[in-house]
Amino acid sequence: MPxxxxxxxxxxxxxxxxxxxxxxxxxxxxxxxxxxxLNCSRNTLRRAVAELVRAGYVQTMQxxxxxxxxxxxxxxxxxxxxxxxxxxxxxxxxxxxxxxILDFAKVTADDTLxxxxxxxxxxxxxxxxxxxxxxxxxxxxxxSYFRQDVAHGLTREIAEESIYxxxxxxxxxHIINSKRVVTVEKATPLDLQYLAMGDCNCLAVVSSQxxxxxxxxxxxxxxxxxxxxxxxxxxAVRRSGSIV
Amino acid sequence: MPxxxxxxxxxxxxxxxxxxxxxxxxxxxxxxxxxxxLNCSRNTLRRAVAELVRAGYVQTMQxxxxxxxxxxxxxxxxxxxxxxxxxxxxxxxxxxxxxxILDFAKVTADDTLxxxxxxxxxxxxxxxxxxxxxxxxxxxxxxSYFRQDVAHGLTREIAEESIYxxxxxxxxxHIINSKRVVTVEKATPLDLQYLAMGDCNCLAVVSSQxxxxxxxxxxxxxxxxxxxxxxxxxxAVRRSGSIV
DNA sequence: GTATCAAACTTGTTTAAACAAGTTATCTTC
DNA sequence: GAAGATAACTTGTTTAAACAAGTTTGATAC
Numbered sequence: 001m002p003x004x005x006x007x008x009x010x011x012x013x014x015x016x017x018x019x020x021x022x023x024x025x026x027x028x029x030x031x032x033x034x035x036x037x038l039n040c041s042r043n044t045l046r047r048a049v050a051e052l053v054r055a056g057y058v059q060t061m062q063x064x065x066x067x068x069x070x071x072x073x074x075x076x077x078x079x080x081x082x083x084x085x086x087x088x089x090x091x092x093x094x095x096x097x098x099x100x101i102l103d104f105a106k107v108t109a110d111d112t113l114x115x116x117x118x119x120x121x122x123x124x125x126x127x128x129x130x131x132x133x134x135x136x137x138x139x140x141x142x143x144s145y146f147r148q149d150v151a152h153g154l155t156r157e158i159a160e161e162s163i164y165x166x167x168x169x170x171x172x173x174h175i176i177n178s179k180r181v182v183t184v185e186k187a188t189p190l191d192l193q194y195l196a197m198g199d200c201n202c203l204a205v206v207s208s209q210x211x212x213x214x215x216x217x218x219x220x221x222x223x224x225x226x227x228x229x230x231x232x233x234x235x236a237v238r239r240s241g242s243i244v
Numbered sequence: 245m246p247x248x249x250x251x252x253x254x255x256x257x258x259x260x261x262x263x264x265x266x267x268x269x270x271x272x273x274x275x276x277x278x279x280x281x282l283n284c285s286r287n288t289l290r291r292a293v294a295e296l297v298r299a300g301y302v303q304t305m306q307x308x309x310x311x312x313x314x315x316x317x318x319x320x321x322x323x324x325x326x327x328x329x330x331x332x333x334x335x336x337x338x339x340x341x342x343x344x345i346l347d348f349a350k351v352t353a354d355d356t357l358x359x360x361x362x363x364x365x366x367x368x369x370x371x372x373x374x375x376x377x378x379x380x381x382x383x384x385x386x387x388s389y390f391r392q393d394v395a396h397g398l399t400r401e402i403a404e405e406s407i408y409x410x411x412x413x414x415x416x417x418h419i420i421n422s423k424r425v426v427t428v429e430k431a432t433p434l435d436l437q438y439l440a441m442g443d444c445n446c447l448a449v450v451s452s453q454x455x456x457x458x459x460x461x462x463x464x465x466x467x468x469x470x471x472x473x474x475x476x477x478x479x480a481v482r483r484s485g486s487i488v
Numbered sequence: 489g490t491a492t493c494a495a496a497c498t499t500g501t502t503t504a505a506a507c508a509a510g511t512t513a514t515c516t517t518c
Numbered sequence: 519g520a521a522g523a524t525a526a527c528t529t530g531t532t533t534a535a536a537c538a539a540g541t542t543t544g545a546t547a548c
Binding site for chain 2: 504505509510
Binding site: 118178184199227233 | 269297300303305308311313315362420421422423424425426427428429430443444445446447448455457458459461469471474475476477478479480481
């Protein structure tokens with residue numbers, strides 16, 4: 001449960017939109033009415049609305065109002081490839097997700113690795129090679145590198161369970177920010193061997209750099225996804241000629 | 245040039261970060277100092293900073309300050325697949341981009357098309373089939389559908405030039421919002437015929453629904469990208485257990 | 489009836505103030 | 519010197535007010 005008031009308002013409005021309490025493609029009540037209904041200031045309401053805009057739920061129009069542009073996902077939505085961990089995604093969709101560690105090692109970043117990951121050369125790292133299964137099908141292969149000084153004490157046994165539960169629960173690391181790049185790459189022999197690709201010879205690759213609460217990048221992960229089960233959603237807002 | 249003050253501040257700070265005036269991985273001046281330097285209120289500054297956070301330039305840390313986490317793109321960055329039009333992307337990167345219309349037609353959305361695009365069945369549409377070249381190489385194939393009542397008067401000749409220039413310049417349509425989904429699909433015979441795929445048999449597909457200033461979806465485009473030249477960037481911010 | 493203007497809406501931007509909460513440095517106390 | 523309290527920072531949240539700007543409604547004049 002979020003403690004900030006604007007986050008609570010965000011979820012209240014989001015739920016009313018998703019449940020259809022606010023009719024699709026119609027205008028929501030005006031700011032004035034929502035303020036009275038939700039008992040908040042205009043600024044706080046507007047902050048909640050700004051997040052709804054960002055998430056693609058409503059669109060505001062100066063002088064007119066805000067329109068509900070939410071549409072329920074049309075297909076059974078596989079929303080992998082987000083900042084959610086695999087365990088979280090699986091739980092949210094009531095899937096049976098399991099993982100297998102293929103390798104766990106301590107490495108030092110050489111120039112090649114440093115260039116690929118963004119860590120400084122010489123950085124001491126944990127390397128974790130994981131395979132994620134969904135309903136017994138191998139769908140995602142992850143190559144992860146964690147800074148040893150941040151993810152202190154990480155072991156193969158912990159990685160078997162959930163790395164993020166250890167980082168957040170035990171080490172109290174706050175994961176704040178994640179820069180991600182999605183590309184499509186030719187499948188390697190390793191991909192073909194482990195991912196049951198069928199006759200596809202390419203896969204979706206999500207490279208992410210993750211920062212902790214101190215602003216230091218502590219994780220680089222290259223996530224190689226079976227193309228049939230990869231789906232990446234985004235909502236872009238354009239205003240006054242500039243793209244955000 | 246953005247007229248809003250917070251957008252000006254955003255660009256001022258963004259430029260200082262990109263140019264290295266603020267040292268990488270160091271703290272920026274505090275809000276207090278930036279307010280004095282930029283001659284603005286705290287709220288306006290914080291709005292600019294919030295956009296820098298979203299764009300992945302800085303990371304704020306309560307009690308500590310804001311850290312510059314910008315890193316210049318390491319490889320010569322092909323950043324296609326954004327909300328930018330192909331013409332805009334090409335111009336920004338000083339590339340020679342050309343387009344070819346393969347088909348232009350007026351169609352009516354049947355149930356299948358309606359299901360795929362999100363338009364209501366029976367909607368009158370323009371269909372535009374385009375091929376985009378970068379330095380003479382065919383890289384992107386677009387299947388676009390525009391509502392006839394919104395993109396009124398669109399012709400094949402206009403599409404040869406720039407559709408968005410017509411929509412924004414002539415019809416004064418404000419493009420506000422674009423919902424996008426990235427997937428990886430098996431290449432069709434059409435893809436192989438037009439896109440010079442080499443030995444790849446998959447490609448990146450960006451499906452987008454674009455809304456105008458009235459909140460009506462007026463465009464659906466399926467953009468099929470040559471895998472070697474597809475790159476999609478994103479920055480995710482996670483806070484207090486919820487993902488935004 | 490029609491056109492025009494004005495009033496009453498709507499959202500967008502900016503400033504100000506106060507308090508909450510997390511971090512760092514300093515000073516005190518032992 | 520070490521520990522702990524305190525003061526002085528930092529960013530985070532909330533409220534209030536005023537004005538700007540776009541849209542709709544309705545009254546007025548013709």
